[in-house]
Amino acid sequence: MKIDLTVDGMAVTAEVDPGETLLPFLRRLGAASVKNGCDNGDCGACAVLVDGRAVNACLFFAAKAAGSEITTAEALAGADGLHPLQTASLDLGAVQCGFCTPGILMTALDLLAYNPDPTEEEVRHWLAANYCRCTGWVKPVEAVLAAASMLREQEAS
Amino acid sequence: MSDFTTIGFNERKVDGDSLVTGKPVFAGDLDLDHVLHLALLASPHAHAKIVSIDTSRAEALEGVELVLDHRNTPPTRYTTAGQGYPEPSPYDARMFDTTVRFVGDRVAVVAADTLEIAREACGLIDVEWELLPPVLSIDDSIAEGATIVHPEEDASGIFDAARNIAGAVEAVVGNVEAGFADSDIVVETTCETQYAQHVPLEPHIAQSWMDEHGRLVIYTSTQVPFHARRIVSRVLDIPVHRVRVIKPRLGGGFGVKQEILQEDVLGLVTLRTGRPARWEYSRKEEFVSSRTRHPMRVRVKVGATSDGMITALEMDAISNSGGYGTHGLTVLSNAGSKTLPMYNKAEHIKFSGKAVYTTMPVGGAYRGYGATQGCFPLETAIDEVAVRLGVDPLELRRRNHIRTGETSPLFEELGEGRKGVEMTISSCELGKCLDSGAELFGWEAKRSRPKDEGRVRRGIGLSIHMQGSGIPEVDMGAASIKMNDDGSINLHVGATDLGTGSDTILAQMAAEVLGLPLGKVIVLSSDTDLTPFDVGAYASSTTYVSGTAVVRAATDVKQQVLEVAAAMLGSPADGLMLGDERVTSPDGQSVTLAEINLRSLYGADQKQIAATASFVPSESPPPFMASFVEVEVDIVTGKVTLLDYVAAVDCGQAINPAMAEGQVEGALANGIGYALMEEMVFDGSGRVRNADMARYKLPGTLDLAPIKVILVESHDPTGPMGAKSVGEIGINGPIPSIANAIYDAIGIRLTETPFSPEKVWRAMRDAGIE
Known part of the structure; x- marks a missing residue:
C-alpha cells in the first residue's frame, strides 16, 4: 500500500x-x-x-x-547552522564513533521539548533509552545539559 | 607548559559535523545498484563434521545468484586475525571448512537479490552432520583424552594440536621458588573471567564491487584495511594489486573489527558474479558468529617482605581461545607483559600460560587484550598483601610501582607471543596518578570512616594499571602530506579512525608542526589505494606510532616550506620561523604559506611540497592509570551499585584532552559492564542464550556512576609531542578496583566475573553473611 x-x-x-x-x-x-x-x-x-x-x-x-x-x-540543523544539541555534542567531545549519535540527539530533542530544564538525573533517565558503547555517557549527558541551557537562553532573548 | 597552538586543545572532531548531521558516512550507508545480499548459514552444532551438503534447493530459489560452501571455495588455511605478517596466530581456519568448531561457525553463504531471499535460501540448504564430541570449557579441553579440536594435517602454527594448545608461552626472571621461600608472606589467588562481546553499535558490515578497471573494491567497517587486503589476496589467490580496501567511518570496533570476517566471502562473490555484494551481520550474528573476549583462568602468586616490598611474582594463565586460535597467543602474553612489569622491584618473576582450543565462540582482539584478564588476580592479590600486612593498599603500590628511568626485565623476556624488547621507562607519573586520584576520590576520608553494618554496605577499592603504545619492532605507521596552493594540506594516513578521533589528533599534530589551523588539514584515512601503509587501529598504537609518522612527515614538509621561503625572502632557511600560516625572517619580513605554495606550484623551481614518512617504534612506553571506586553492596539482594569512580591517567601529553578523557571514560564504562553485568550465557550444547541487547546487558546511563577522569601532567620524550597512547588502558580498572571495593564492603574476595547480584549473593550466603 x-x-x-x-x-x-x-x-x-x-x-x-x-x-x-x-x-x-x-x-x-x-x-x-x-x-x-x-x-x-x-x-x-x-x-x-x-x-x-x-x-x-x-x-x-x-x-x-x-x-x-x-x-x-x-x-536538526537549520539554515542558520547546527542545532544546540549538535553544537554542544561537538564542543564537549560527546561524539566518538557517531553511530549512536543521531538516535541520542532525537531522544534528547524529545526530552527538551517536554522538559526544557532537566536535571542530570532526568537526562540520564531519558537517555536510558539509548546505548552508546564509546563514551561512557559522561560527555553526552553534559552535552544535553549544555544544549538545554543554550536553548533556554535563545528562548529568553 | 608549552606554547602549542593546537596540541592540548579540545578541537572539534574533524569528522564531527558529518556525524551529528547524520550524513551517509558508514559502510552500510552506501546504496549500490543490483547489489547481492549475503546471508550466513551458521553452524547449529558446537562440533560436527559435514558429511554432505546439498544446496540444490537453495540454488533453485528465484533470486539466488550463488551459494558458497566448502566445495566451491579455496581450501587455504589462514587466520582471520588482522595482525602483522607473519601472524602470531595459527593458520587453522578455512573460508569454509568440512568441520565446524562452534555454534555460529560458517557453513555456507547465500548471495541473492534480496536479504529475504538469501535468508530463505539458507533454510533450504540440507546438511548431513556427523556430530563430534563438543569441547565446552577449558577443563574439557585440557582433560586427559580430550577430543582434539584441530586434528587436520594442513593447519600450521599450532603449538600442540594433540593437546588442544593453540599457543603457549613462558618467561622466567630470577627464581620464583627461591623468591617465595625468602618472602615474609605469600598470597595466591585464581580468578576467572567470562565470555563477553564487544557490541559495537554498528555490527560488522562490508560491501564489495568491481571497479571500472576490473579491480575488486571492498568497502568495509574494519580496523585493519591493509591486513584485510593482504589476507583477502592470499585466501582468494589474487594479487594484492587487484584489491582495494576502503575504510569509511566505523561505528565502533573495540577489537572485534580487527578480524577478517566478511571481506573474503564478499570478494569471492563479486569475483564470481561480477556483481556488487553487501553483507551485514544482524545483532544476533554479531554475538554468535563474530569474535569475543578470551575467557581466562589466571593464577597469581605474590611474595612480599614484611615491610611491604613485592619480591616475587608468578602468573599462570589458561586462555579459552574457542574454535580457532586467533590472537590466542598474543592476548595470553599480554596478561603478563602488560601487568607484571608495574611491580618491578620483584627480582623473581615467572609467567607461563597456554591458549587452548574449545568448540566455543572464538576469542579475538578486545580492548585491554589480556591485560584486563591478568590484572584481576594480580591487583586483588596485591590488595590482599596490603590487608595482611596492615598497610594502606595505596601506600603499598606507592612503594612498589615502576618509575621513570627504571626498567623491568620482563620487557625483554616477554613480548607478544615471543621475546619482547628491552625498554627503560621514559615517562611514568603513576605516583601523581595515585596522589591526584586519591585526593579527588577522598581516599583517606573514605578509608577512615567506620564500616557500614546495615543492609547496604559501602566499600572502596583501587588498582593500578599499565598498557602499551603499540607493539615495538612490529607495528608500523606511515603518513603522507602534500601542501596545496592555499597553504592547506592533505594528510593521508593508513591509521584507521574507528571512532576514537584519531583523524583529529593526527591532524592536530600535523597542524602544530606546520603552523596551520586545524581547518586547513584535510584528513583521509584509510584507503589502500590512496594512503600509505599502517598496521591499523589496535594495540594502542595510533597516537604513538602513527602520530610519530605524522610528525616526521610534517617536519619534512616544514623543511621544504622553509627552503622555498628562504629563496623568496633572501634569508637562510635555518633562521626562519613558521607560524600562523606564514614564514617570517629575523628581520620581520614574511611570506604566507599560500604565497609559498603558489610559487612552488606555479613559479620558480616548481615542485610539489610533499613528504611521506613512516615509523616503527623500538619501544612501547606504557600509559599508566590509578583507578579508584566506591561501591555499595546490598547484602539482601547481592546487588553492587557504583557510587563513585575516579581514574587518574598518565598518557603523556594529551593531544586533545577531551578526546583522551573520552577514551578513558568509554573504556571504563566497557570495563564496568564486564565487571558487573556483561556475560555471554550458554546452554549445555554451546549455544549462546542471550544473543541480543536486551538479555546481554550493556551498562547504560543509569548503571554508571559519574566517572571522573584526571589526565595528569606528563610528557614522554619518545612520543609525538610528548604523547603516549590511551585507547585501551581504562578498561582494565573496573574489575580489580570493584573486586577490592566489594572486599572492603563485605570482606569477601570474589574471583569470578561478572559480579552479578546472584554471584555476590551466593558468595555471601556461603560466607554466612546475611
Missing part, C-alpha cells in the same frame, strides 16, 4: 511493504541517519520523532505513520 507522510519537512508518498517498520522504510527513502543497531528496540540508534515524540523506528510500523510528521537527525 501507499502512504502519505512528511519526512523532515518534505511531503512524501511511498509504498510500504506489509509488516515493514519505519527503520527500513526511512532508510529506503534515503534517511541514512536512522541507524540499525539491533533491529529489536533495544539500542535506540534508530530513534526518530513521530509527531514530535521519540520512537524506535525499528518497532514502529511504517503504515502507522501515514499522515504523520517524521523528523530525523538530518533535519
Whole structure:
C-alpha cells in the first residue's frame, strides 16, 4: 500500500511493504541517519520523532505513520547552522564513533521539548533509552545539559 | 607548559559535523545498484563434521545468484586475525571448512537479490552432520583424552594440536621458588573471567564491487584495511594489486573489527558474479558468529617482605581461545607483559600460560587484550598483601610501582607471543596518578570512616594499571602530506579512525608542526589505494606510532616550506620561523604559506611540497592509570551499585584532552559492564542464550556512576609531542578496583566475573553473611 507522510519537512508518498517498520522504510527513502543497531528496540540508534515524540523506528510500523510528521537527525540543523544539541555534542567531545549519535540527539530533542530544564538525573533517565558503547555517557549527558541551557537562553532573548 | 597552538586543545572532531548531521558516512550507508545480499548459514552444532551438503534447493530459489560452501571455495588455511605478517596466530581456519568448531561457525553463504531471499535460501540448504564430541570449557579441553579440536594435517602454527594448545608461552626472571621461600608472606589467588562481546553499535558490515578497471573494491567497517587486503589476496589467490580496501567511518570496533570476517566471502562473490555484494551481520550474528573476549583462568602468586616490598611474582594463565586460535597467543602474553612489569622491584618473576582450543565462540582482539584478564588476580592479590600486612593498599603500590628511568626485565623476556624488547621507562607519573586520584576520590576520608553494618554496605577499592603504545619492532605507521596552493594540506594516513578521533589528533599534530589551523588539514584515512601503509587501529598504537609518522612527515614538509621561503625572502632557511600560516625572517619580513605554495606550484623551481614518512617504534612506553571506586553492596539482594569512580591517567601529553578523557571514560564504562553485568550465557550444547541487547546487558546511563577522569601532567620524550597512547588502558580498572571495593564492603574476595547480584549473593550466603 501507499502512504502519505512528511519526512523532515518534505511531503512524501511511498509504498510500504506489509509488516515493514519505519527503520527500513526511512532508510529506503534515503534517511541514512536512522541507524540499525539491533533491529529489536533495544539500542535506540534508530530513534526518530513521530509527531514530535521519540520512537524506535525499528518497532514502529511504517503504515502507522501515514499522515504523520517524521523528523530525523538530518533535519536538526537549520539554515542558520547546527542545532544546540549538535553544537554542544561537538564542543564537549560527546561524539566518538557517531553511530549512536543521531538516535541520542532525537531522544534528547524529545526530552527538551517536554522538559526544557532537566536535571542530570532526568537526562540520564531519558537517555536510558539509548546505548552508546564509546563514551561512557559522561560527555553526552553534559552535552544535553549544555544544549538545554543554550536553548533556554535563545528562548529568553 | 608549552606554547602549542593546537596540541592540548579540545578541537572539534574533524569528522564531527558529518556525524551529528547524520550524513551517509558508514559502510552500510552506501546504496549500490543490483547489489547481492549475503546471508550466513551458521553452524547449529558446537562440533560436527559435514558429511554432505546439498544446496540444490537453495540454488533453485528465484533470486539466488550463488551459494558458497566448502566445495566451491579455496581450501587455504589462514587466520582471520588482522595482525602483522607473519601472524602470531595459527593458520587453522578455512573460508569454509568440512568441520565446524562452534555454534555460529560458517557453513555456507547465500548471495541473492534480496536479504529475504538469501535468508530463505539458507533454510533450504540440507546438511548431513556427523556430530563430534563438543569441547565446552577449558577443563574439557585440557582433560586427559580430550577430543582434539584441530586434528587436520594442513593447519600450521599450532603449538600442540594433540593437546588442544593453540599457543603457549613462558618467561622466567630470577627464581620464583627461591623468591617465595625468602618472602615474609605469600598470597595466591585464581580468578576467572567470562565470555563477553564487544557490541559495537554498528555490527560488522562490508560491501564489495568491481571497479571500472576490473579491480575488486571492498568497502568495509574494519580496523585493519591493509591486513584485510593482504589476507583477502592470499585466501582468494589474487594479487594484492587487484584489491582495494576502503575504510569509511566505523561505528565502533573495540577489537572485534580487527578480524577478517566478511571481506573474503564478499570478494569471492563479486569475483564470481561480477556483481556488487553487501553483507551485514544482524545483532544476533554479531554475538554468535563474530569474535569475543578470551575467557581466562589466571593464577597469581605474590611474595612480599614484611615491610611491604613485592619480591616475587608468578602468573599462570589458561586462555579459552574457542574454535580457532586467533590472537590466542598474543592476548595470553599480554596478561603478563602488560601487568607484571608495574611491580618491578620483584627480582623473581615467572609467567607461563597456554591458549587452548574449545568448540566455543572464538576469542579475538578486545580492548585491554589480556591485560584486563591478568590484572584481576594480580591487583586483588596485591590488595590482599596490603590487608595482611596492615598497610594502606595505596601506600603499598606507592612503594612498589615502576618509575621513570627504571626498567623491568620482563620487557625483554616477554613480548607478544615471543621475546619482547628491552625498554627503560621514559615517562611514568603513576605516583601523581595515585596522589591526584586519591585526593579527588577522598581516599583517606573514605578509608577512615567506620564500616557500614546495615543492609547496604559501602566499600572502596583501587588498582593500578599499565598498557602499551603499540607493539615495538612490529607495528608500523606511515603518513603522507602534500601542501596545496592555499597553504592547506592533505594528510593521508593508513591509521584507521574507528571512532576514537584519531583523524583529529593526527591532524592536530600535523597542524602544530606546520603552523596551520586545524581547518586547513584535510584528513583521509584509510584507503589502500590512496594512503600509505599502517598496521591499523589496535594495540594502542595510533597516537604513538602513527602520530610519530605524522610528525616526521610534517617536519619534512616544514623543511621544504622553509627552503622555498628562504629563496623568496633572501634569508637562510635555518633562521626562519613558521607560524600562523606564514614564514617570517629575523628581520620581520614574511611570506604566507599560500604565497609559498603558489610559487612552488606555479613559479620558480616548481615542485610539489610533499613528504611521506613512516615509523616503527623500538619501544612501547606504557600509559599508566590509578583507578579508584566506591561501591555499595546490598547484602539482601547481592546487588553492587557504583557510587563513585575516579581514574587518574598518565598518557603523556594529551593531544586533545577531551578526546583522551573520552577514551578513558568509554573504556571504563566497557570495563564496568564486564565487571558487573556483561556475560555471554550458554546452554549445555554451546549455544549462546542471550544473543541480543536486551538479555546481554550493556551498562547504560543509569548503571554508571559519574566517572571522573584526571589526565595528569606528563610528557614522554619518545612520543609525538610528548604523547603516549590511551585507547585501551581504562578498561582494565573496573574489575580489580570493584573486586577490592566489594572486599572492603563485605570482606569477601570474589574471583569470578561478572559480579552479578546472584554471584555476590551466593558468595555471601556461603560466607554466612546475611
